[in-house]
């Protein structure tokens with residue numbers, strides 16, 4: 781299919797695809813923004829659903845840390861998780 785094919789009057793396929801892309805972009809952006817915001821800034825806040833209680837055997841720090849990061853936020857020692865929150 782040639783992008784210069786005229787669909788009706790002077791509207792070409794290329795121009796139509798451009799406007800379809802614009803409309804899709806306008807429709808998608810508000811949905812994407814919160815996702816992007818979460819992706820960029822969301823990791824700073826620790827979601828308690830994905831954390832485990834952790835007591836550092838090295839420095840004695842206690843608190844909730846990410847399930848996936850088992851390092852002490854205070855002394856950076858990797859230590860065993862003491863127990864699950866749930």
Ligand SMILES: [Zn+2]
Pocket residue numbers: 836837838839840841852853854855856857
């Ligand atoms: Zn520690």
